[in-house]
Amino acid sequence: MKIAFSPAHSIVFLAGAAYGSIISILPLYAQALGASFFIVSSITASSGFVRMIAGPYFGHISDRFGTKRIFALVLVCLTAAPLLFAVTSNPIVIAFESSLLGVSLTVYMVAAIYVAHTSKPETIDVEMGVNMMSQGAGFAIGPVLGGNVAQALGFQSAYLIASSISGIALLVAIFRLQEPKREPRPANGHLLIKLRRGFMDRRVLAIGILAAIMSFTFNVSYTFFPLRGKSIGLTESEIGTILGVRGVASTLVRVPAGRLSLGLGRLRLLALCVVSAAIADGILSFAVGFAVALTAVTLEGVGYGIYLTVSRALIGASVSQSDVGVGMGILEVFTGIGQTVLILALGVVSESFGLGFAYVVASATILLGGLAPLVALEWLAPRPNRSLCGAE
Secondary structure, eight states, rough: OOOOOOOHHHHHHHHHHHHHHHHHHHHHHHHHHHHHHHHHHHHHHHHHHHHHHHHHHHHHHHHHHHHEEEHHHHHHHHHHHHHHTHHHHHOHHHHTTTHHHHHHHHHHHHHHHHHHOOOOTHHHHHHHHHHHHHHHHHHHHHHHHHHHHHHHHHHHHHHHHHHHHHHHHHHHHHHHOOOOOOOOOOOOOOHHHHHHHHHHHHHHHHHHHHHHHHHHHHHHHIIHHHHHHTTTTTOHHHHHHHHHHHHHHHHHHHHHHHHHHHOOOOHHHHHHHHHHHHHHHHHHHHHHHHHHHHHHHHHHHEEEEEEEHHHHHHHHHHSSSGHHHHHHHHHHHHHHHIIIHHHHHHHHHHHHHHHHHHHHHHHHHHHHHHHHHHHHHHHOOTTTOOOOTTTT
């Protein structure tokens, strides 16, 4: 099967590199400015809250008018955010500024909508995997770049470089990206009506709950691991390297995940994602060195990479083409819940009982909260072909 690379893949690659560079050092930057664990978690939650609001609206607009203008808007925010971080010395102000990151995070949702609109049903798993691979490749580079530049030249220099990378992605979106050729889609109802229809779809709801849990796993790695790493004696460069290796591992499994899901079943692969993330956080509750931390964070990255591909393919296969954008937007709402409510709660736990115990709590939350929606999806899968579980 031949998959063509498009400017959209270049955009998500560059956006991934910029975003990975930004968030891998943001907790350390905030801590250096005097932020508590709760303030650090609030910075992450701020972007998650905005993501919850922006996701469904941008998805609806993408369904009706295409993706190019939305790509440009979110990349402007991704370019501006690190510039503001570089000139800010108050971590509370950074918590407000990080709302721009919430808007910019929808770039990946828009790319997934682009793929869903241009893919055939029999190729969507594989093509979604290529899209996620492009995103992950950039995201693997970002933390290594951010960590090494921050250690050598300072946080401000790292943020200026991240802004420049995002600016290049913005230029690609403006001058190179073409809207996919597709038949005009009907408006198919007001956004609120479509959201209500989506939230009443029990399959979408179950996938959304899983999205909240997996968003939590991701943000535990990028919000709390830099602090955890620092507490066990790791340098900014070592922390960035670990997160970079995580990104590589996450990227490498994305295309194979799209292919494996056709034969082994989507739900089985998603169950592996949940278990691997829970084990990883359990290990990090007592991690005492570079090698152990590297192994655990990489394990979480593998699970998250599989989840990204399979969950987006599930949404693409579960809703009508005219509702794909809103379906992906609903996924963003639940992703935002994981990034806000659950991360803030873990911030409180960290403040009261320390990072080690917080990782124990995270592990239990992931295992129990992640397996429950998968059981629901298994029960809701259509019979006798059970297309949500495996090959059509």
